[in-house]
Amino acid sequence: MSARILLALLPLAAACAALPAQASDAHADPKPAPVAAPARKPLPEGDAMDKLRERLAEKLGATKAAPGNPNVVRVTARPGAEPAPAEKAAERAAHAAAPPPRPARPAPSAHAAHGGHWGYNGPGGPERWGELKPEFAKCSTGTRQSPIDIRDGVRVQLDPVQFSYQPSAFRVLDNGHTIQVNVAAGNSIEVMGRRYELLQFHFHRPSEERIDGRQFDMVAHLVHKDLDGRLAVVAVLLERGSAHPIVQSVWNNLPLEKGDEVGARGTLDLARLLPPEPQRQYFTYMGSLTTPPCSEGVLWMVMKQPVPISPEQIGIFARLYPMNARPVQSAAGRLIKESE
Template identity: 60%
Template sequence: MRTLLTLLACCYVVTAAANNEKDPLISPSTKSALVGAAGVTSTGSSASASSSAPSAPPRKLTEREKEAQAEADLSARIQERLAIMRANQAARVAAAAKAKKQAAAKEAAIATIPKVYSNVWSYEGETGPANWGKINPAWAKCGTGNRQSPIDIRDGMKVDLEQITFDYHPSSFNVTDNGHTVQVMVGSGNFLTVGNRTYELIQFHFHRPSEERINGKGYEMVVHLVHKDGEGRIAMLALLLERGKPQPVIQTVWNNLPLEKLDTAAPVEPLDPLDLIPARRDYFTFMGSMTTPPCNEGVLWLVMKEPVQASPAQMALFSRLYPLNARPTQPSAGRIIKESN
C-alpha cells in the first residue's frame, strides 16, 4: 500500500510539472523546482529536440559581399601570377649574367692567344694593293699613309740638284724568284751619295709595267735599286726601261734565273751595277714609301729622267714570269717634287 501511494504521488508531481511549465502565472523558479522534483529538466528536453532537428541553411551573401569576395580571389590570382613571372625573370637574368660571364671569359682567353696575321699579298684580287692595309695591321700605311709611292710625277720644281755620285763596281750576286718579282742581291761595297748622305746598294728588282709615271706617261718596265744608309734610311733609285738594244746587266740576270719560284741561284760570275746607270744623270726626287708591304714611308726617291733600253726579247721573258706586278700610282697632290734643270 505504501508503495502504491508513493507511485501515485510521483505521477501527480510529473503531471503538475508538465502542466505548470506552460502556465505563465508560475514563476521560473517554481517551474525549476517542479521539474527538479519530477527529475526532468526543460533544457534537457529542448537540447534533445534541437539535436534531432535539421540545421539551418547558410546565410546568403549580399551583392557587396560577393563583389568583395571576387576582388579578393582575383587579387590572390594576380599575386600568384606575378610571383611566377618574377621567378622566371630572375631565372632569365641569372642565365644572361652567366652567359655574359662565360663569353667574357672566352674572349679573355682568346685575347691571350697571339693573333697571327697573313703575310700573303699580291698585285690582283682580294690580296691586291687595295686591301694591303686590311690584310695585316703592320701594313696599315699601305691604306692610310699620305706619302705613298709610286706617283705620277708632275709639276716638278726645276732646281740645281746635287749630282748623284755612284761608287759601283763588279760584285758577286744571287738571283731569287721570290713569287712577286725577280730580285737580285748584290755583294757589299756599292755606294750611292746624294744630299751629303751615302747609301749602300742592297738589292734591285723589276716591275712590269713601270710603277712610276712622268706627266702621265708610263713605261713598259722599271728597275728599282734599293739602298740603305747606316741609320737604316732608304734611298730608292728608279730606272725606267724602254724597248731598244739589249741591256747587259739584265741579260746576266736572266741567264742565271732559278728554275723554280721561291728558289735562288748563286752564279760564280760577277755583275757590275754601274752598267745599268744611264749616261745622263738628271733626275726627279721626292719623299715617298716602299711600293710593297709594309709600305713604310720616309723613303728618298730618285727617278732618273733618261730611260734605260732593254730588248723586246728581254722584256718578253720577264712578262712570261710576271704579266703584272706593279702597284697603281698614288696621288701626288701636296708633294714637293724637285727635278734637275
Template identity: 60%
Template structure:
C-alpha cells in the same frame, strides 16, 4: 584425406592456385617475390616497395580487417578451415586482384615524365622525390661547320691575309692588314707618283760608284730581286748610300708626264743612319739588255730560294747614258710603305727585249702599286 585436413595449409582448387600465382606477380601482394626473384619468406605483413629515385612510391593497397594478407587467407587460429572455404577465398582474391590492377593502371597513368636536366647542373629533389628541373641558362648556338673558320678570320681581322697586288690583300687593303702597314693608307708622301710639273734646276749629278760584283737571285713571291755583294754605292747631297739590292716591277710604277713604261728597275740604297735612297731606271722594249739577261739566267727554280750567280755583274750596264733625273721625297712602294725615302728617277729609259719582258711576265704579269697623290710635293728635275 584425413592427413590432408590435418595439414597446416589449405588445399586450393586449380583455379585458385592460378589466381594466386597472378597475385604473386602484382606488386604489393604478400605472395610477391623479393627483389631478387626469391619467394618472400617474411612472417609479418609484406613491406611496402622501396621508393624509386625520381618517382612517387606506389601506395600500399587497402588492407582488410586484421591481418588480411594473402598468407593469412584460409587460416583460423593457425588451423585449416574444416570446410575448405574455396569459393569465399576465390571471391576475396578476385576482389583484391581487381583492386590491385585498378591501382596499377592508375599509377601508370600518373607516372611522372622523365626530364633531362640542363647541362648547367642537376635539379634538386622536391618533397615528392621527383627531380626539379635545373634553372634554364641562355646558351649561344653553336656555329655550323663553315662558321668557325669565318668567325676565326673575323676575330683575327686580316692578320693572316698576305699583301698582294690584286684581289684579297691588294693595295686598297694594305693599310688594314697589319698595324705596321697603317702608313700605306694614312701617309702623306706615298710612292709611286705621276711625275709632273717638275722644277728645272741644276741638280748635282748622282755619283755612281758601281763595279762588277757577285750577286744572287731571289724570287720572293712579289718580284725578282738581285742581292748584291761587295762595295757599290752612290753619293748625293753629301751622303753616301750603299747598294743593297735591285728588283723589278711590271709595268713601271712611276709615270713621267702620264707615260707608263714596260718595266722599271728599283736600285735600293741605305746610308749608315738607315735612311733609304732609291734610283729608278725605266725599261722600254728594244734591244736585249745583257745585265738583265744575266739575272734571268740565274733565276731559282722555287720561290724564296736564293740562287748564287756563277759570274759577277757589272751594275753600270743597268744605267742609261744620260744620267739626268727627277727627285722627290716619297715612300717604299710595298708594305709597310715607310716614308722619308729619297727618290731619283732617271729621265732616259734603258732598252729591254720583248723576250726579256716576257720572261718576267711569266712570273709576274702585274706587280705595280697604283699611282699615289702628289699631295703638293716638290719635284725637282735636272736641266
C-alpha cells in the same frame, strides 16, 4: 618524386586508411580486432594488397609487379600524358639555366683565306694591302706613298748622284712578287751629303712611276740604306729597244722555283745598268716603299733618261710576272725637284 606522382598518391593514401590494420609488426599494441559489419566481409590480406597494387599501377601507369617480387611496381610514363604544372615550371627553369647553343662558325671569307699574303690582284691586291696585317696599315693610311705620276717638278740645280758601283758578285732570288738581285757589299751612292749602301735591285712591269702620265715598259729599283737605316731608291726606267746585257745576265741565272735563290758564277758591272753619263738627270721627292709594309720616309731619285731592254727580255719577265706594279698614289702636294 615528381609532383604528378604525389598528386596521384593522395586518393590512394585515403584508400589505404580504410583498409584493416595488419599485425605484421611484433611490437604493435595487442588491441582486439574491430568487429566487421555483417554486410561486408574483410578481404584476405593477400587480396587486399593485390587490389592496392592494381589501383596504384592504374593511377601511375605502371606495369605489373616485377616477377619474383610482388611488392615491386614498375612505373612508366603514360603515353601522351600532359606534364603537371609543377613539372612544366621545372622544365622551363632547367631550359633557362642551360647554356645557349654555340652559333655555327662562319665560313672564312676570301680575304681571310688569303692568309695575309699580298699581291697585285684579287683579295690581296693593292687596294686591300692596308687591311691584311697591322704592320701594313701605312699602305692605306700613309700620306707620302709611292709611286706617283711625276708632274710639275721644280727645276733646280741639283747635285748629281755620286755612284760608286763596281763589278760585284750577285745572287738572283724569285721572292714570289718579283725577281730580286742581291749584290755583294761595296756599292754605294752619295746624295745630299749622305752615303747609302746598295742592298739589292728588283724589277716591276710595267713601270710604277709615270712622268707626265707616261708609263714605261719596265723599271728597275735599286734599293740603298744608310748607317741610320734610312732608305734611298734609284729608279731606272726601261723601255723597249735593244737587249740589255745586265738584264740578260740576271735572266741567265733565274731560279727554277719561287722562293729559290741562285748564286751566279760571274759578276755584274752595276754601273752599266744606269743611263750613260752625262744623261743622269733625275727627279727627286720623298715617298715610301711601293710594296708592303709601305714604309714612308724613303728618298726617291727617278732617272729621267730611260735605258733600253729588248722585247724578248720583257717577255721573259712577263712569263713570271705579267703585272706587278702598284697603282700611282696621290702626290698630296709634295715638292718634286727636277735636275736641269
